[in-house]
Amino acid sequence: MKVKEVADLVGISVRTLHHYDEIGLLSPDQTTESGYRIYSQANLETLQQILFFKELGFPLKKIKEIITSPSFDRNEALELHRKMLLEKRKRLDQMIRTIDKTMRHTKGEIEMSNEEKFEGFDFSHNPYEQEARERWGDTAVDESNAKIGKMSKEQQKALEEEFDLLYKELASIRHEPADSDVAQEGIKRWYNYLNRIGNYSLDAFKGLGQMYVDDVRFTKNIDKYGEGLAVFMRDAMAVYADKNKD
Structure with a gap:
């Protein structure tokens, strides 16, 4: 099947299939002399597998690691x-x-x-944990989970309340310039909070701020505290990281 036929069959764009080919996730078994990509039945089976993983929230990088592993079954x-x-x-x-x-x-x-x-809500498994592991490795996430797991229920509740308070404080100053003293003091408290439960470098902290805006799931949840908060935090976190590297 040609790329357009596969795209129509599956319901995805031709550009998506081209992207999968470019990153080595799914390359067609044949390419004609005129440059047409030809997908085999084996390619279609692999594509089905990719889309199952994608539906369950796996990032493309992880999907590629899984399906190209010699042990993949x-x-x-x-x-x-x-x-x-x-x-x-x-x-x-x-x-x-x-x-x-x-x-x-x-x-x-x-x-x-x-x-x-509140029946049906389950936040015991963080849906963003896999992405965090992909971006910054297992260490920070494992340390954070281990620290929280050792806390009593009262300590965990206090941590959640502090989290909520920090976000409310940051929302109240979100219209201030990201490099202002008040913004930097607020974002410093956020950096310190994260490092009490994990181990985030300045680069990881800056990258996390960028993800607040790049990932609409993060933006939606953060902006519940105030429209524009995600963008403010990204900018303030970037300023804080860059300033404190010196």
Whole structure:
């Protein structure tokens, strides 16, 4: 199949397939003398595998590492995909039930306990952890998880409250220049907070700030504290990192 035929079959863009080829993730088995990419059935099976991983939130770099590993087993991967998707469906089904009950509660048809209002939410697994590992390695993430895991529930709650307070403080100064004293003092507290639970270099700190803007998931969550907060934090974190390298 030619690239346009594959794109139409799968529902992705030709540019995406070209990108997969450019980064060595999926290269067609044949290329004609006139330059047309020709995809084999084996290529299509690999593409299916790539898209399963992508649906589950794996970054392309990690997908490439997995599927090019000598130990990669397609059947084992499919079993893993199925298990993870079933878990995802179970959680989504619970959240839909919570929404339905909340709608009835809002209309006065039923009463909901506080516990019922949050059924289906599960933040025990950080959806961004894989990306953090890809960008900065395992050390900072593992150290952070280990430190938090050793804390009591009261200590973890205090940490969450401090996190919330820090974001509210940063939101209150988000209209200040990123290099102003007040902005730098606020972002310094954020840097110190992160390094109490992990081990972030100045470069990692700056990169994290950039991800706040590059990744719409981060931007959406951060900007709940105030529109434009993600951009402000990115700029202030970059200034802080650059200044303190000297």
